[in-house]
Amino acid sequence: MTKHSAASVPRDVPIPSTPDTTVWCSDAIADMLRALEIPFVLLNPGASFRGLHDSIVNHLGNEKPQMILVLHEEHAVAIAHGYTKVVGKPLAAILHSNVGLMHGSMAIFDAWVDRVPVIILGATGPVDAAKRRPWIDWIHTAQDQAALVRPFIKWDNQPASIGAAQEALLRANQIATTAPQGPVYVCFDAALQESKLSEAPPMPNPLRYLAPPPAQPADAQVRRAAELLSNARRPVILAGRVNRDTLAWKQRIELAEMLNAEVLTDMKIGCAFPTAHPLHAAPSGHFLNPTSREVLRAADVVLSLDWLDLAGTLKQAWENEPVASQVIQVSVDHYNHNGWSMDHQGLPPVDVFLASEPEPAVELLLQHVKKRNTPAPLRAPLPAPAVIKPGPMTVPVLAGTLRRAVGNQKVCLMRLPLSWSGDLWDFEHPLDFLGYDGGGGIGSGPGMSIGSALALKGTDRLPISVIGDGDYLMGSNALWTAANAKIPMLLVVCNNRSFFNDELHQERMARQRSRPVENRWIGQRIANPEPDLAMMARSQGLTAFGPIEDCAEFERTVTEAIALVKGGATVVIDAIVQTGYSPSMTAGLTRSD
The missing domain is CATH 3.40.50.970 (Thiamin diphosphate (ThDP)-binding fold, Pyr/PP domains)
Structure with a gap:
């Protein structure tokens, strides 16, 4: 992970409000965002969340969280997505009504497929038809607004009270950051935001509602996987969707070196293994190249660390033949599959399934594998870099x-x-x-x-x-x-x-x-x-x-x-x-x- 500072972005400082004992529902929602330690909210303004907007500015002072303005709702979600790929913690994006949600839907889908947590806040209404303004409130109100994106979010909620709103935000953060991670959506009734409370509601302690620690695979499966890898003739590791933690990075290197296992990586996801390492067997790409196809096809044991599209990759290597390797799959991605989107890819053949994220599985495998002394095959040297000379660019x-x-x-x-x-x-x-x-x-x-x-x-x-x-x-x-x-x-x-x-x-x-x-x-x-x-x-x-x-x-x-x-x-x-x-x-x- 990397250090980051919420003070690193210039803040528009609001004029202080006159002291007032009135408590607004949206103030309590804003307080929960601060309690969750969300440093920034990305937004393009909209009337449906004008109550929450006011609370962030005039109740919180536009600080913790601080607003960052965007010119299109899709960018709000995309910026939050890019931020979380670095730090591993979610930001919040606020999308106006049904129209903003439709604008942001492409970026939500990106975060869903990339398994990145983003907390998306929205608003509708007023749900009570008697409180709607003519025309505009009607076309910006939906009976089930989350239905627009429900196939590619992990969870959604439309709370009807402040107690429910606080719980919804706590649950949204918990679900978004539980593996397999992904976007969540909480929709606030405009009328609820703008309602008064008789007193400030009690604030739950967010530390009691965090995501669970990573699940660990069953001992018997870990031992079986370790035995296959230790006795393999030519093991190959597919280093897939992993986190940015440097200790986990070192442990993946240690496992590969213990096993003298060749490693392949994928350009579609962040780097998971040092590409200059002698065990990195072929240049990465979006598809297998001839060298990586040969490496995978020659493997007798394949360890997939949440590899993106394991079935499709195996098919590239073996085409229409049965997969001859023993396959060890490390993933919890199957918990996310809902059938609407085909982003789960094909169904791979698996001989040992470790139902966990890659990091705890690698740590446990290191305790059980035996060092293999058989060196990995020498790879051919990479071609010389392109000669740089004046003229058109490639x-x-x-x-x-x-x-x-x-x-x-x-x-x-x-x-x-x-x-x-x-x-x-x-x-x-x-x-x-x-x-x-x-x-x-x-x-x-x-x-x-x-x-x-x-x-x-x-x-x-x-x-x-x-x-x-x-x-x-x-x-x-x-x-x-x-x-x-x-x-x-x-x-x-x-x-x-x-x-x-x-x-x-x-x-x-x-x-x-x-x-x-x-x-x-x-x-x-x-x-x-x-x-x-x-x-x-x-x-x-x-x-x-x-x-x-x-x-x-x-x-x-x-x-x-x-x-x-x-x-x-x-x-x-x-x-x-x-x-x-x-x-x-x-x-x-x-x-x-």
């Missing part, structure tokens, strides 16, 4: 230039684009790379990057995001929040002026149907005119450069940008890159089997 050249400009500084790569491959940058710490967004919700990159940079503010890490142009264009007005809240970070846009992912899909269709491949760009290219991405950032108060097409100019610019970020600026660079993905990414995106 993503590998951009990555090499950025890496050289960073030097020995500690970096957190908060987001990387689909065109990035795992051999472009080595990760040596759990905060070196935070992974993707979970649900593939294009437009999440700017908001999530801002949230992660907020959590990193005041640390010794340089926050950098490299995102695609489509992601930037869909989420670019999140950048105003970074400027307003003075959140330093560097955002590099890999701008190929195309929705290139779908160019590959259209190429596949054309080849399959014997039609002109040359037409794949139609309906995909972001051109005629080309949006001025740097100007979009400057118009919101950020420093921005570009478009930059020459790699020598990019190198000069990124060096200047890093200095500006270290001085507290939020900087955007529009870098024009040639289209292209790594071979494994291209094959994975377009395969239909």
Whole structure:
């Protein structure tokens, strides 16, 4: 985890209120948010929660929690999501009525699939029809508002009293932070917020309502798994969804070294194992590459540490043949599956199932496994980095230039684009790379990057995001929040002026149907005119450069940008890159089997 400070964001200080003994229901709700130690609430204002808004400002003084304003509800949830990926503790996002919830629903789905806790607060009503204003209160009131997002949240509630509201917030925090973690939703009746109380209600102690400690797997299953791993001919560890804790990071390394087990990682989730370690068997990616496929297929025992899409990964290695390896699965993800979304992926074959999070399972396995003296197979050396020379940029050249400009500084790569491959940058710490967004919700990159940079503010890490142009264009007005809240970070846009992912899909269709491949760009290219991405950032108060097409100019610019970020600026660079993905990414995106 990283240290963070709620004082790191400039606070709008309200004029003190005249002392008054009146107690409003929304004041009690605000008090509970403070008791839960939520440092920030992200919001785009709305009348449905005007009572709670007033209480945060005039009852709490806009402090603990402090408001951070966003220009779109989706960004409120995305920023909270990005923040929690760094610190492991949830923020709150407040969404106005049914319309705000619909705006924020894509980001909620991202947090759900990414298994990240976010406390989403909403409002409706007044539920009592006699108290509704004509027109607007009616269209912003729903009979069951949470039904809009219930398939991809862990829990929801619409409390009808202050006692119930306090309990709902305590339960929401408890459920969100219990593995498998995820978003929760609490909806407050507008009329309830604006009601008076005869006296301040008693405040429950939040420390008595925390999430339970991580579950531990059954002893017999741990011993069986340890026996398989200790006696394996060629064990492989799939290091999947794990936390950012440095002790757990060291224990995963220790387990791999005890077993001389090869390790594979995944670019869709945060880094789980040092990629320069001799046991890291192949560059990570969004799909298996030829080397990682060979490594997995040769394994006789596979240990999955909550690997994302275990069934699909095994299928990539064995295709239509039975999986020949003994498979040990460590996960509690099955507790989340509800059937609406297919984010649970395929059903994998499992020989030993440890129903726990990876961290306690690894700690227990270390107590039972025997050291294997058989060394892991030597891996082939990685290809030499792309030669950096003046001229048009590719993503590998951009990555090499950025890496050289960073030097020995500690970096957190908060987001990387689909065109990035795992051999472009080595990760040596759990905060070196935070992974993707979970649900593939294009437009999440700017908001999530801002949230992660907020959590990193005041640390010794340089926050950098490299995102695609489509992601930037869909989420670019999140950048105003970074400027307003003075959140330093560097955002590099890999701008190929195309929705290139779908160019590959259209190429596949054309080849399959014997039609002109040359037409794949139609309906995909972001051109005629080309949006001025740097100007979009400057118009919101950020420093921005570009478009930059020459790699020598990019190198000069990124060096200047890093200095500006270290001085507290939020900087955007529009870098024009040639289209292209790594071979494994291209094959994975377009395969239909």
